[in-house]
Amino acid sequence: MKRRTVSADPAGPAASADPATLAVTTLPATPLFRLIAALLAALSLGLLLQQPSAAASASVRPAAEVIVIIEDGRFVPQNVTIRRGDTVRWTNNDRFDHTVTSSDGLGWDSGVLTPGQSFRRAFPVHGVFRYHDRLNPSITGTVAVR
Template sequence: MKSAAVAIGLLSWAAAAMAADHRVVIDGMAFTPKVVAVRPGDTVTWVNKDMFIHNVTSAAAGIKSGDLKPGQSWRHTVRKGEAFDYLCTLHPVMTGRVEVEAKAAALRPARPRSTS
């Protein structure tokens, strides 16, 4: 029983260690980058560097950051299969997308093949 708990703890730790934090900057009335490719468990942080209040909202995904004043940020940890489009409801021309890769291997760099 104890070894199962240790194994689960190690798996949780390993998954957390592999998770990445992606940053989206809000500036010039735009989200940059416009599309973020993530894996389940990764976190996306939106940072408002603009002079205006903005938000990150996706009705389909049920995501609402609330209003982010200049200098504020908001984080969201992405779940499996949770790709979504989002916008700033205060400025609907500002849009972005979070793409979730189904396979972690798809984001790993390809290994060079040996020619020998």
């Protein structure tokens, strides 16, 4: 190996016996060394350009849709828990007309759903949202948004 002495003194090592003199070892520029250096550089670049990890992308998920069926004069399931941004779809599979109407005074209402019709609503904020069937007020349900 070659050994080169580098001094902190601009006059060079011969002009100073200062303990600030540094010894630097240079590595030989052999083909094997160049190959290893190139492989390490390529690996480093590949890691920098790599797609985000599964853990990082897990925080971003597509919104889900939860289905509530209206049948036999009730909401099934009556209570659902979803994540912020998810959508609930109510489908009237009963023989009679129904509505999905906010009980909390928030103003959302499906209008009359005839058999086979559906209504969707996204829930962008956390909270517990109560609803009922305006045509049959004893039919109730809740959406809990976590």
